[in-house]
Amino acid sequence: MGKLDGKVALITGAARGQGRSHAVRLAAEGADIIAIDICGPIASVRYPLATPDDLAVTAKEVEALGRRIVAVQADVRDRAQLRAALDQGLAALGRLDVVCANAGICPTEDETLCSSFIDAMDVDLVGVQNTVAVTLPQLGKGSSIIVTGSTAGMIKGTTDAMGSPGGVGYSLAKQLIARYIEVLALQLAPHLIRLNAVHPTNVNTRLLHNEDIYRAFRPDLENPTREDAELAFPVMQAMPIPYIEPEDVSALIVYLASDESRYMTGLNIRLDAGAMLKAPPAF
Numbered sequence: 015m016g017k018l019d020g021k022v023a024l025i026t027g028a029a030r031g032q033g034r035s036h037a038v039r040l041a042a043e044g045a046d047i048i049a050i051d052i053c054g055p056i057a058s059v060r061y062p063l064a065t066p067d068d069l070a071v072t073a074k075e076v077e078a079l080g081r082r083i084v085a086v087q088a089d090v091r092d093r094a095q096l097r098a099a100l101d102q103g104l105a106a107l108g109r110l111d112v113v114c115a116n117a118g119i120c121p122t123e124d125e126t127l128c129s130s131f132i133d134a135m136d137v138d139l140v141g142v143q144n145t146v147a148v149t150l151p152q153l154g155k156g157s158s159i160i161v162t163g164s165t166a167g168m169i170k171g172t173t174d175a176m177g178s179p180g181g182v183g184y185s186l187a188k189q190l191i192a193r194y195i196e197v198l199a200l201q202l203a204p205h206l207i208r209l210n211a212v213h214p215t216n217v218n219t220r221l222l223h224n225e226d227i228y229r230a231f232r233p234d235l236e237n238p239t240r241e242d243a244e245l246a247f248p249v250m251q252a253m254p255i256p257y258i259e260p261e262d263v264s265a266l267i268v269y270l271a272s273d274e275s276r277y278m279t280g281l282n283i284r285l286d287a288g289a290m291l292k293a294p295p296a297f
Contacts, residue, residue, distance in 0.1 A: 015044075016042070016043035017044065017271075017272040019044035021045045021046075021111040022045060022047070022109050023036075023048070023112035023114060023271060024050065024100065024103060024112070024114065024149060025048070025049055025050065025114040025116055026051070026090050026114065026115055026117035026141070027051055027064075027090075028049035028050055028116070029049070029053055029065070029072055030072070030220070032116055032162065032214075032260045032263050033114070033116045033117070034068075035263065035264045036264050037049050038072070038076060038079070039264035039265070040112070040267070040268060040271060041079045041081040041083070042079050043268055043271075044081070045081065045112065045271070046081050047081065047082070047083040047084070048100065048102075048107065049069065049072055049076070049085040050086050050088050050090070051064050051068070051069050051085075051117070052087065053066045056137070057123065057125050057133075058121035058125065058133040059120075059121045060224065061220055061225075069085050070085070084106045084107060086099035086102055092144075093148060096144055096148045100152070110152040110153060111271075112157065112271040113146070113149045113159045113160065114267060115146060115159065115162065116162040117145075118164075119137045119184070120134065120184045120227070121134050121183075122178045122180045122181065123180070124178075128179045130180025131180055131182060131183035134182075134187055135183045135186065135187050138183070138188065139186075139191060139194075142191060143194070146159060146161075154205075154207075156207075157207045157208070158208045159210075160211070160270045161191055161194075161209070162214075162263075163188045163191045163211040163213040163214075163282065164184075164185075164188040164213055165215045165216075165250070165284065165290065166184065166185050167185050167186070167190075167191065167192065167213070168213055168282070168290060169293040178226070181226075181230070188213070191211055195209055195211045195282060208278060211281070211283065212267065212285055213283065213284050213285065214263050215251055215285070215286040215287055216247055216250055217260060217263060218258070218259050225237075225238075227243070228240065228242065231246040231247060231249075244256045251289045252288025252291045253287040253288050255287055262285065263285060266283065266285055270283075
């Protein structure tokens with residue numbers, strides 16, 4: 015018996031990283047999956063985003079656990095695409111119980127004035143709002159919505175420290191998510207629908223492992239390598255680690271998705287290895 019037997023979970027950004035980890039872990043606990051990812055480039059994002067092949071790998075890993083999955087390419091910035099993806103999932107799986115609004119980017123390339131800022135806000139904040147807006151009509155008593163935030167949005171000064179407009183947009187979006195969660199959760203509580211956010215510190219994914227992030231952590235070097243950056247990564251956390259793994263986040267996602275957390279709502283939960291103990295909050 016799994017903690018999520020009989021449930022269906024929708025996950026955005028599911029082709030790799032945290033999203034794939036969540037899909038596999040929720041499936042291991044008995045959930046069927048609606049997996050959504052853009053599977054294509056965004057001009058302001060300099061590191062490679064997921065591909066259709068990545069989404070296919072997620073599907074194979076879920077199916078290997080004996081669970082059903084509907085994997086769809088869709089852009090969280092486009093509410094119509096999200097609604098169409100959800101409709102495909104519902105047609106095959108019949109219900110929706112868990113929503114993981116996980117898709118996120120940290121863009122740094124400005125092709126037009128502050129385009130990276132706009133893209134960060136559109137994906138990391140508006141994409142969350144779109145996901146919630148599209149899925150809410152399908153959710154009933156006992157459902158759980160889980161949003162991926164970031165410690166980068168909770169520590170005072172990180173917005174300015176991100177440097178590029180895209181990094182600033184990323185941090186601001188995560189800050190606004192924290193308040194969004196608290197306000198909307200109160201509206202959903204009478205319907206016994208839970209809404210929480212998880213705010214991880216550095217996570218071992220492509221969003222962390224790219225040249226722009228390496229430079230942010232090692233401004234003393236012109237072309238820092240991963241090895242150079244990993245010497246600086248531990249400065250974020252109170253625990254002496256460079257980052258956590260996607261599976262560490264997924265363990266918390268399972269708890270929040272399950273009935274074990276049925277009275278937890280409106281929480282901004284830090285999964286930060288003590289990062290917030292070292293720095294004052296942003297608000």
